[in-house]
Amino acid sequence: MPAAASAPVMVGRRAELETLLGAFSTGQDGHPGAVVVRGEAGIGKSRLVEEFLARIGDRPAGAVPVVTAFGQCVDLGPIGAPFLPLRRLMGDLVAGVGIEAVAQAARFPAATAALATLVPELDPESPAAGSRADADRIAEAVERVIESLSAERHVVLVIEDLHWADASTLGLLRILAATLRGRHLTLILTYRSDDVDADHPLSPVLAELERNHVPGLELQRLTPELVSSQIAAILGRPARADESADVSRRTDGVPFLVEEVLSLGDGEMPETLSDLLLARFDRLSDDARQLIRLLAVGGVRVADDLLTDAEAGPAQRRSALLREAVDTGVLRGDGDGYAFRHALIREALYARLLAGERIEGHRRFAAALQLRVDRGDAAWAAGAAEHWLAAGDADRAFRATLVAYRAATAHDGLETAAGFARRLFDLWPRVPDADAVSATTRTAVSVELGTMLGEVGRCAESRDALEQSLTDPRATTRQRATLHYILATMGYETSDYPDQLRHAVAVEELLAQTDDRAELGILAGAVSVHANSPIIDPALRPELTARALEIAERSGDALMQASVLWNQGFLATVTGRLDEAILLFERARALSPPGSSRISAVRALATVLRRQGRYREAAELAEAGVEEAVRLGIERAEGSMLRISLGDARYALGAPDAAFAQWDRAFAIVPRMTPAHSRVVRTLALAYTWAGRQDDADRLVRGEPGAERANTEEREELLGWAAYHATTALIAAESAGDVDRRMLIARAVDLMQVVTERRAREVPGLRVQHTPLCAWIVRAAAGDGLASDLVDALRSTVEYDMRRYADVMPPAFTAVARAELASADTGDAAAVAAWTDASVACGGENCPGVLRVYADHRLAIAQLAHGDRAAAAASLEVVIGSAAAVGASVVAAWASALGDRAGAGPVSSNGRGDAARLTRREQQVLDLVAQGLSNGQIGERLFISPKTASVHVSAILAKLGVSNRTEAAAVHVASARDVAE
Template identity: 35%
Template structure:
């Protein structure tokens, strides 16, 4: 087939169709990820080039970046490559990229001329950069001026990807959902040996529903013939013998075939190995040109023109002539201000052919030339390159200093993995270099702590813990400040992996090592950490004194971050013991203080609690405003996928869900309802279940299937997912399954003594009430007693959590929603006894309104009105029941809450509350003579109900039920209830 632009694309029709299909899905609003694999030279780049050409013809935004064989030394290289190239162009696309970069400083730092302030290092992390990338892609792919303009992002040669790029690829593959983005990555499958770091990444990603893989296979004989004919152009036709020989020797590899055919045209006999083939082409060059190619091979995949000129040792005219010769033979091709090898294998072959001494000398030349660029202000990546070349040249002092600088540069770029690698290499070289402290600007312990810090930021907490424990053994016992710092950090990391007891011991030890005088910011930080460990484990009541001392010390020493964090901790502590509305302002003050001090992560925590506290007090308008503001600056800062960034976004969703704005809630859920691969994604995805379960969306079952393998790994995920799975089971009419979900939640969750247990208990009581009703209908008194006993236990748990904190203190503040759920639990417990208590259900309705008769928790008000209408009907107050029923129906219809609406319709039909509705047409067949009420009675007869139970279900007297049964038997001409029931079952009634 002919590719756009006149080039020929052979034998790739199916692969290109799959790629363009992914692009179509992106254009339609569903992100797509495609991993293109194949042997080196098989044609992956040619295939992807056809896709990029097609994308540009469709007016897509196209970003193309390539990895380089620089190990782990230059983080995010393909992303930087793509952004730099796109921003250097002309037209609307380049303008859009430049505008997107201008608003995202964290991405501008990636560019070759980007500058990162050292002050930003403490707050810059991978989540910021990842969030910024996601925001940039979403912005470029947004629907503008009534037209779709999807984004095609191509990352080539992922087998050379650095660790940060692999993490970025994983992140985007998991998170991209409804963005108009098509992400295509290419990699060499023959390079992925068993221990290759990309191998497990590919295996994991290909399990995701949004990710597909395309393997580019070698040509068949006919395709090789067509390919060679295209290479020959208008020249002499390619003979069958040539095709057979080239195909056999190339094994269908397009690049091999092209090189072999080129060699055939000169009559040269070349060896079968690719390295020999490539080197034979290099050997045809002049000495000066060969020198340039060898220098370029040492420089790397992307070659700086000026560096090559200087390292080649030739005068400018000779280098210029040599470069023209190399380019004319298509060994190097121009790329921006420099060159790239036509194929990476060519560079590898040339590099491998260098003599050891020659290779070392060339690396030393590049290290010498790069040296002036390394200090601050040098081009991005120069320190990493210098470290690479110096190490290869055995210049250990230079490699050491450059590794430290490269680590700091990687930290500024939010690449903690690469920073760790650089710092770790520097630590390995510490003993081999003179004056390492002077070269690095720190002592060995400081560099070791830098290594630990980057390890922790990279998510390797256990590695950080291991190193900190080793540092405790090595630290000078007389240096109490250092000892406290190590223990403070160790306490933080231990808390991250839920080693709470040891975390608290370490935090306590850190505080004990630092006396109050003289005042130190390190003691403020240690007290802050210790206070957080006491928040939920304070056996001796130390929290108030510790927190107050810590705040005073933080203010005295200027430890802004510690002060803001302590204000949040103190606010949460006070909230559990005091019904104090002023605590909302404590969180606001902590947020503002953290923002003023540039401590964004602490500000996120404070902003979450500020919005959450308003939400807990029923101030839905205030909570909405607080959450919207916090989410906006969170996203602007690129922290939307940080821990508290996710929590804030989920809280904003819950606020809209509660207030009944389900259109907005569903829109927000669509932003983070990702397919699940890891626990954090499962936590986020679980929130979409709230509306999906309530609206009867089939997607809820699929989402639960995604999440289920991870339920047991995380307490919060266990609480949310199991609770909503229980509700789904109840709407399905399966109280047994619902009870299993509730029991697992209480058994496996850390919340079984906290306020969240109240909601779980209410759902469990609903399930036990349903089970008890069925047991009564079947005459199974033992099952009824079991349900009542289980219900009593659940209610006791709910009451205990509502009145007492986990550490035994009286709970002064429950929150408006907590009080409403407790009322729901009390009402459901009475249903266990077969009693529909009007007063209890009216209390539940009132509490869920949050004091606003037309507002509050709209869905739960409607669910409570359903039960209140049922209770009022049972007590003979049909007018009041009809009013509650109509208001519940109106809310369910507005929300699209299909399961609740079906339950309300059923109640309305049984209790004759829906008198305004048109009667359903009479069915054909044997039941045509029955009235609507008689059909309702027959259904209950088929379920095995006696007259008393039928009367209770339909809110009629037992005598009226008996009359209906007699009429049914006569009209159906059957002798008894058993035959009537059999007929109903057979006819599907």
């Protein structure tokens, strides 16, 4: 029996292989696809991928040419080396298509410069600016290259062992697999499922891929019959029944373990799994075992040149020992290095090493990697730091981490940089001359850590880090001012305005006498935060605003001047001074150079235009801004929020498909647990709801629990989520039974009480966006006889906002809200007039498409109640013909059902529906329902209990086939008019 007992053919997995080949075939046809392969260690994930790659190599003549690129994630500790698997993957693409083709695919100089981080051969003349946005630029550049190359080539990307992927790689793969921007593109991802629990960094990525319908393959253990087939393939003869049963029992059908058991031949079966995994290793010579022990410290895969530096022995002797390990089945050749035949072997061997062997091995690899770092290649610093740390050398670990941190802040993304900053912070007390070595202080690093954590949405951790740094007695005045300023700006995200004001005032006190330009910039920002605080006396704002601008001008910092203006514009927006906000944002845009600051001003402008109902202008401005963000390589930063605004404007203009394209892209690229994440999740969910896709909405919201929970203090999101849940309740109420309908309307009443609270009163510019919804709730509550102080409070807020802030809302919003209240209060004629006015107000581009068809539907109901069947039929025909096209399929369904029930549909003939089936008592109850009486009032009039009245109402709704009292009244009036005619 050969020592390397591997099956010459893959056993089983036919269905799984067909799935991969199906994805490849789809890619050949011009449709991108991805597949995630998961399974426990040793189950055969890599073997399946190898078989797939071999099969696609036998493609027929005339097929789209294929270029394959491979990336391997490796275990380099909790932080990892940023983009490590992508470096090899991009290298494969360069080897496959040539450096010129990759450069051309990048299209823009900013993208080419970003790619040079991964592919040094590009060596652009203008290197990427060292900024924290560069991780996003790298990810955008990689995505753009893949999309461009896949136009004429079939790009097949394989990335294995995602459970070891670093944060930067995971971020890119989440976007690649979720959006799949390309034509001939196939993406295969693998991970070890038994290493990934709910808290693993890979878990949210996998959840998102599942929501985007990326298929997953879970490899199961082999059945006893398949184990027998594997034995036969390895031994070259049929397996004996006892032999097959014994091997199946010992290995539980794990293919790799089957190979290891068979490699023992007639030897004694080891007592432990570890001994089984190392049986081949134990057959090596002493010298070979010593070398492989060192290799195990290096990782699952080690490059030949790195092993050479770490081992430092004669090359010929080392080659012979490596050949022995390969022939024995412990190692396999892997490109320019060596890999353990399976990660399980390496893990078992590393666990067997003595403490001294591990420390010495880590010291050797750390020194070998440090040579590369010292020669100027910072990409190796993360690995060097991990090995120095494992070797117990805190000083060298600190120095290597410092290099990795500085490289990460320039190129590798905030999550990665924050990990290195946290390690520096923790190592600082163990390094006597840390301040001198780093040329900075622990407090300064803490400021950076807090800032980065805040920017990736980890606000609680950020606040903790920054507050802790404020207690450092060695912090300088500037550092303390910076800490307070960052904490003050966080108030915009948390809406903790008292705390925000406290920190802003602290900066003003610390820097009151400064003339330093850098400190003046910090001071200007703090005074601007003070001026914009919603909780200060408004009379103080003009003076504070003027002071903030004056200080910003003295600082000479144009970006700070723009920031001050942006903050003022933000306050003007949320307090309902929209014309003023536009002027402020225009000034901020004019002062900002190309980049995030200018894109931020454009986004703010588009938002204000949209809130004024100027959707066409908002869409054109946002679209130009998105194009600029893509060109500059900052789509994932400000560009993602701008895409949400562009989607909102397109949706309002009645183009839901164009809107979903923008929202889906934004959803794929926004950082999680941030207000932007919250905004796009609820926006998508609400659009799904109006489109009749409530299951998709529920699935999305359940799958992103942090979107709502992490942003409950941010006022726009607080109001937005309340509005989403209230809208879903009202839509559900339209088709619910009597009791459930009342419960759903009551829930909507409770949810929107948020608009009556102080935190909403302080931001009328945000609150009035929900005025039509609140008016809908008031009308629905009145229609079902739900009178309460809560309903009255909601009504008072709506009436106040229509009087005080009519100029802040689009005219269509005011008209619809007025019609809703008219339906709740007045007779049929007044309701028809009000809804006619609303329909006219909603007729142009300055009204969202969904609101337009909703208004037309309500007009039809009012017309039916008034007895004007012909007018109602015309209104319903408009709704049924246009609602689905603007993304409001639920309204189309309401209109169609109403027309059928009332005999007033666009193709219906006159008729009395089912009204004739009602009993005499039910006819009496229906007469009173049509007059707007509640169940209690009906009971008093007919001398029956409210409960009995409720039973009669439920029976009436069932017989008429309607969903609520309003529709029942409309059918009753229409039927009575038919009788009169």
